[in-house]
Amino acid sequence: MAATDIARQVGEGCRTVPLAGHVGFDSLPDQLVNKSVSQGFCFNILCVGETGLGKSTLMDTLFNTKFEGEPATHTQPGVQLRSNTYDLQESNVGLKLTIVSTVGFGDQINKEDSYKPIVEFIDAQFEAYLQEELKIRRVLHAYHDSRIHACLYFIAPTGHSLKSLDLVTMKKLDSKVNIIPIIAKSDAISKSELTKFKIKITSELVSNGVQIYQFPTDDESVAEINGTMNAHLPFAVIGSTEELKIGNKMMKARQYPWGTVQVENEAHCDFVKLREMLIRVNMEDLREQTHSRHYELYRRCKLEEMGFQDTDPDSKPFSLQETYEAKRNEFLGELQKKEEEMRQMFVQRVKEKEAELKEAEKELHEKFDRLKKLHQDEKKKLEDKKKSLDDEVNAFKQRKTAAELLQSQGSQAGGSQTLKRDKEKKN
Numbered sequence: 001m002a003a004t005d006i007a008r009q010v011g012e013g014c015r016t017v018p019l020a021g022h023v024g025f026d027s028l029p030d031q032l033v034n035k036s037v038s039q040g041f042c043f044n045i046l047c048v049g050e051t052g053l054g055k056s057t058l059m060d061t062l063f064n065t066k067f068e069g070e071p072a073t074h075t076q077p078g079v080q081l082r083s084n085t086y087d088l089q090e091s092n093v094g095l096k097l098t099i100v101s102t103v104g105f106g107d108q109i110n111k112e113d114s115y116k117p118i119v120e121f122i123d124a125q126f127e128a129y130l131q132e133e134l135k136i137r138r139v140l141h142a143y144h145d146s147r148i149h150a151c152l153y154f155i156a157p158t159g160h161s162l163k164s165l166d167l168v169t170m171k172k173l174d175s176k177v178n179i180i181p182i183i184a185k186s187d188a189i190s191k192s193e194l195t196k197f198k199i200k201i202t203s204e205l206v207s208n209g210v211q212i213y214q215f216p217t218d219d220e221s222v223a224e225i226n227g228t229m230n231a232h233l234p235f236a237v238i239g240s241t242e243e244l245k246i247g248n249k250m251m252k253a254r255q256y257p258w259g260t261v262q263v264e265n266e267a268h269c270d271f272v273k274l275r276e277m278l279i280r281v282n283m284e285d286l287r288e289q290t291h292s293r294h295y296e297l298y299r300r301c302k303l304e305e306m307g308f309q310d311t312d313p314d315s316k317p318f319s320l321q322e323t324y325e326a327k328r329n330e331f332l333g334e335l336q337k338k339e340e341e342m343r344q345m346f347v348q349r350v351k352e353k354e355a356e357l358k359e360a361e362k363e364l365h366e367k368f369d370r371l372k373k374l375h376q377d378e379k380k381k382l383e384d385k386k387k388s389l390d391d392e393v394n395a396f397k398q399r400k401t402a403a404e405l406l407q408s409q410g411s412q413a414g415g416s417q418t419l420k421r422d423k424e425k426k427n
């Protein structure tokens, strides 16, 4: 190869050289596509919105199918998340779709904690992925990634402004998930009101510092469409799985006494824009953002919380071994401290219990002495009484004997007088 063949140098030690013929690595993108297609894709959508706002209907409409799911009652004591996963197939592309829906959202009188189960759910999916990553034997290629890629936030078509529940929830979620706000059941709102409503929502989101997902404009091929669509947010959508004959075509629509609203008619609503942006143009970016932004943030905070750092205070790379040793020593120190505390607490408790028992024993002794004395007094009283009764009995007996003696003497004297009288009568 001649020196002139070296076209230019890219960076240090890296040169661009022309090839003399076809080598074949231009098939690398195809190899990637084939591999991805054979592995299949996964996409997870979280639908946050009040009960009955049309979440399930919109999902059915978006994916042109009927997913299972019972409507929620308005009597839930708290917010729960219901997750369902489906295997979908379009051409030769397989998609594992998970739809998570908030059950009971907005139904409680006190809505202060309504966002918590949602945040916990999102974090739990990040945590599961992190745990898989930290395993010694990782199987990430076969792992079912349940991290939420897109959060469709359903705004009620009030025409006024966002509810505080919406603002609080979106604020809590915006660093964890890609939020795409949508105005649900937008057939309930007039055209002029809708324009004002969208402006109002956007200004409220901005003034409250809520970061919603922006369709990316750095890729030239989609920059224009994404830029235009960013200006249309929040999308005003209508959902329906009912097919009606309009002209000579069957279309998804909702029929009312005064007319028909067509779901896929861009003059009627933004459903097509949403489908285009969510599924056809930016699905991969949503997955990518979830991994590189939201999950990365969760991972960083979690690892920092666990004591891991990239550099030590002297800006030297931090060794994993050292961090582990330091954490282990810290943990052992804490464990020893806790053990000592527990031991002292135990000794203290034993002493307290002993003192309590001694006190109880003393009280029992006192009670026993009191009872013993009482018993002795009682016994003495009874003995005195017995003695006096015995005396009485003796006196009575003496009196009785004397009386009997008197009686017998009396009867003898009476007998001799009778004999004397009988003799006198005979004479």
Ligand SMILES: Nc1nc2c(ncn2[C@@H]2O[C@H](COP(=O)(O)OP(=O)(O)OP(=O)(O)O)[C@@H](O)[C@H]2O)c(=O)[nH]1
Pocket (backbone or CB within 6 Å): 049, 050, 051, 052, 053, 054, 055, 056, 057, 058, 070, 071, 072, 073, 101, 102, 103, 104, 184, 185, 186, 187, 188, 237, 238, 239, 240, 254
């Ligand atoms: N007017 C109007 N009604 C709709 C729209 N989408 C759904 N509905 C109706 O709203 C009702 C509730 O719809 P669902 O899709 O079950 O709502 P959901 O948010 O999934 O309800 P839960 O799961 O119970 O919270 C149904 O009667 C739907 O036909 C819409 O865009 N406009």
Ligand SMILES: [Mg+2]
Pocket (backbone or CB within 6 Å): 055, 056, 057, 069, 070, 071, 072, 101
């Ligand atoms: Mg539902």
